[in-house]
Amino acid sequence: MKNNNWIAAGALALVVFASHSWAAVSVKQADRLKGELMPLGGERAGNGNDIPPWRGGLTLPPLGYEKPGQHHQDPFPQDEPLFTITSSNMKQYADYLTEGQQAMFRKYPDTFRMPIYQTRRTAAAPEWVYENTYKNAIRAELGGEGNALLYAYGGIPFPIAQNGLEAIWNHITRWRGIYLTRRASELAVHRDGDYSLVTVQQEVEFNYYRTDRTIEDLDNILFYYLSFTKAPARLAGGAVLVHETLNQVDEPRQAWGYNAGQRRVRRAPNLAYDTPIAAADGLRYADDTDMFNGAPDRYNWKLLGKRELYIPYNNYRLSADTVSYDDLIQPGHLNPDFTRYEKHRVWVVEATLKEGMRHVYQRRVFYLDEDTWGIAVADQYDAADELWRVNMAYIKTYYEMPVTWTTMDVFHDLKAGRYHLQGLDNQEEGTIDYSQEPPGERYFTPAELRRRGRR
Template identity: 85%
Template structure:
């Protein structure tokens, strides 16, 4: 029944004679994506000083990069910090910092710093993604309640966003490859810097970006996610399978967990919103993952506007296999020696909890990189209105694809003075591999989860 509904919706959009009848913007406005805007809706021009024009991004690997899945060679090894922001000089740069970033300086005045480098607009995507993004600009729609996406496929949904909801849907539909595999660890860091690794093998198929599909074939599925825990021994063998839907209010995300001891697959219906993630020791909730994910229905969304901000970017040094976890993980925050911040334009989106809705975050402010629509920084407020947490995505270009995405996500609890890190793979043999062919939906089923779990 669901499949027929979405096929009918797609067919209606494609059969529409007048292209603006169901469009987000007019054809004339969409043509800006071939002019003063980049193919995904950022300003092509620089700011005349320290943000350069976009000239196509980074689309070729540098010398030394030879095979998919190997740790990345830094394409800018000669770059040095232009200056370093500290607690002592923070006020000088306050206009380009989020409230959460300012709070990190106040919380860790002696150790937290932000080395700022030359801005390099490396974001890029394949041409077919740009073509689909243009098509989406004149056909994509939100569902009547805003909690679902219709008539979009294979590109950013709303490259010329007019509302906060459209902007957050851009984050959720941004280009992240078609199929990826990776082995990585996450850690919850104690106040003294101590931690334990939880290592997982992950596989993600972005159904929305399958080139052999169309709007009619999506069946309301944005992506499939499968994760097997490899370490520590007490957790090894456990697994999670997720079917992420395009309209989670109409059809909630489906999730299953595999218990290695019982060899049983069970539904996990509560893996959403502010459900705590076990491996994060209370420092990350379900919809914190990827800075934000899932249904947007519990919040009112406001597109505040655009501003310039220092955000993590081109984080090759941070993810290098020459850096050990011991050197990287320090009390309170990552070792600033390995971080890189650049000034970029960001869209500011504010989410405030709807009356009658429940969530641990009363207010959330997201800063979306204009060149990717990915959330780079998230400031999160508790039920009393106090700034509680600040999350940062450490972005880099996977130039072999090309795709620009996070290499590591960090979730800071300002009150507990602890933090959680996702995506650590410095000590693994390789990093995220986008080169394999997507296995298809039959691979991401509860039956397949049970079969693989019994190996």
């Protein structure tokens, strides 16, 4: 790796690599969020070349967007690729590719491509999220050997991250809205490109971001998640309820499943870590979801620094309702004609399995978008430390909120030559709807799960 691709962070780098503190930063350090740093912690300045300065992000819908929940209009319809990376020219751009992305070119030399577009720093959040992030910077801490978040609310907890654990907690708690509903599909794609859909209705309430609450009202809940399976018929009626906790040392994630055939709700105590997800056909584990989620206690986390990388960004065309699933799905990977990659700065976080702990991934390398703290790419290594899986989050800004999040996540198994895709809603009537009022914790209970499952 060329030295100039690892961005020097000045005095911050000394803190990052020398400190293992899990405490808040000083007011003087936090004030950088009002100057040289953007409110969530990324650098405001560009690189003087192909990464522009951040100027507030994308906060208004373009013409043609009329109501919440409708499919998004592309705010940059005239953009064309600046160039395309292929297996034949990959080495020319290797400094700006992850090991996993390079492996994708080697695995699928004739079909995998990365069209590179103009970088647009569209990441945005409401002003109150920025204000809470500043407050968190000077008060948030980690407890329980780094596995419990304390004294943070309604914003990024560690915008000036000092170690890998703080960085991954930023990802876990990043801004994704307050309450959303969505009907979407996931599918496992076979070597020949064949697939079958599993369609679900999802509802998520991010308790951590409720504007009518305070830090004292959290009751250790990060979010509530409720999902009902709609198709295929053999699975329809099944449901999952999750209470995601902030302090997973004192109170692990709580999960329940509803079996439509038996009409029974049962606890699901093992919905964590490397538990296989049934709908993913073995291609996604529980903590792969959202690139990483859940308790970080099985790994040692190291913040390696910052890099410039080509990552999926502003993927409006990929999620357009004019694109069918058959248009998108092909053997090995998504159809590159609909994807968009841009050069952005990312934080690099390495997770190495602790001695005595068990997980299918011995090592994981995460690449976090500096403007949002969301993981854009994850390279996953097996017990022999060989690259096994490459996961990518296809990011876009939901400008009606605003919130910058994934539109779909793809999990590639290099050894099996297959992949799993989560978040497809192109052929649904709409996409994520943020317009409804959050129903509150009484809605996300096992009793409610049973009642709704019987309807």
